[in-house]
Amino acid sequence: MKRLIISILLLSMGLSLAAQTVHRIGIIGLDTSHSTAFTELLNSAGEDPFVRDFEVVAAYPYGSRTIPSSYNRIAGYTEEVKKHGVVICESIAQLLEMVDFVMIETNDGRLHLEQAAEVFRSGKVCYIDKPVGATLGEALAIYALADRYGVPIFSSSALRFSPENVRLREGAYGAVLGADCYSPHKSEPTHPDFGFYGIHGVETLYTLMGTGCTAVSRLGTPMGDVVTGTWADGRIGTFRALVQGPAIYGGTAYTADGAVPAGGYAGYKVLLDQILTFFQTGVPPVSREETLEIYAFMKASNMSKEKGRPVTLAEAMKAGRKDAAKLLRKYP
Numbered sequence: 001m002k003r004l005i006i007s008i009l010l011l012s013m014g015l016s017l018a019a020q021t022v023h024r025i026g027i028i029g030l031d032t033s034h035s036t037a038f039t040e041l042l043n044s045a046g047e048d049p050f051v052r053d054f055e056v057v058a059a060y061p062y063g064s065r066t067i068p069s070s071y072n073r074i075a076g077y078t079e080e081v082k083k084h085g086v087v088i089c090e091s092i093a094q095l096l097e098m099v100d101f102v103m104i105e106t107n108d109g110r111l112h113l114e115q116a117a118e119v120f121r122s123g124k125v126c127y128i129d130k131p132v133g134a135t136l137g138e139a140l141a142i143y144a145l146a147d148r149y150g151v152p153i154f155s156s157s158a159l160r161f162s163p164e165n166v167r168l169r170e171g172a173y174g175a176v177l178g179a180d181c182y183s184p185h186k187s188e189p190t191h192p193d194f195g196f197y198g199i200h201g202v203e204t205l206y207t208l209m210g211t212g213c214t215a216v217s218r219l220g221t222p223m224g225d226v227v228t229g230t231w232a233d234g235r236i237g238t239f240r241a242l243v244q245g246p247a248i249y250g251g252t253a254y255t256a257d258g259a260v261p262a263g264g265y266a267g268y269k270v271l272l273d274q275i276l277t278f279f280q281t282g283v284p285p286v287s288r289e290e291t292l293e294i295y296a297f298m299k300a301s302n303m304s305k306e307k308g309r310p311v312t313l314a315e316a317m318k319a320g321r322k323d324a325a326k327l328l329r330k331y332p
Helices: 002-020 033-043 074-082 092-096 109-124 136-149 162-167 199-209 270-282 286-308 314-329
Strands: 023-028 052-061 101-104 127-128 176-184 213-221 224-231 236-242 248-257 256-259
Touching: 002 109, 023 033, 023 092, 023 127, 033 052, 033 074, 033 236, 033 270, 052 074, 052 092, 092 109, 101 109, 127 270, 136 286, 136 314, 162 256, 176 199, 176 270, 199 213, 199 224, 199 236, 199 248, 199 286, 199 314, 213 286, 286 314
Parallel strands: 023 052, 023 101, 101 127, 176 236
Antiparallel strands: 176 248, 213 224, 224 236, 248 256
């Protein structure tokens, strides 16, 4: 009998310890398919040992209240995550009391600064889905606030972690001498061009090329736009924003071994693995410098369109810093 009691106690302790190893994730924003995709991957009865250590336990639905393509999804996505046992919270504050880590998934980048500031004050590690902010200024302000509170963050498109793009980034085909990348561009009046959706192709370009772009020029018609960037080492990279035609993702990397097709969309699991590793280590898989240069590239492309001339990233970054300084006055 004594051995039976001890066995039961040990089993109970083991189950308790196992339960404690599950890291609780909270999602802010149920207006994007990313929220339901991540919840399904994490909360379904899968065999992936990595995923089993994490669970989405709470969600705050909002989310855009003004972009129809976003807020029209909230009710349906709320019901979808509830099927996976997720508690729907009435505020971000309530969510923060229930979780260890946070994913800001709100599709409307204009809300990210305010949402992120509340998360940062709690000290919780945070992943911010694209876009970091609707503008370069907002992205700069978010990183500045993260520094103030000592909270590690990162943001990325899933396209960055397409297996073929990872191989190209790691030099599997030799040095990347240039690249042409493309993705759909859906204009959203509340966001600068490319920030709302075209960012996927820009991030693919940066995955292949790395940092160091000095200036861009942009050509556009109703069929689409082409942005040409010149890197400091003389390399050239282009982003084609597809307005007409099918929604496709990809490109070509010109390497020391020849031309290599870039990777396209490979699902959300490749991104989720990076997010979970980040939650465990606190080390962002994408540097702040590269992420912010992506936003400077997009801002410079928009300035080039407005001014009808090439625009340097230094010029774009100067304007972005000025905007960030104004925004940060609200967060003394």
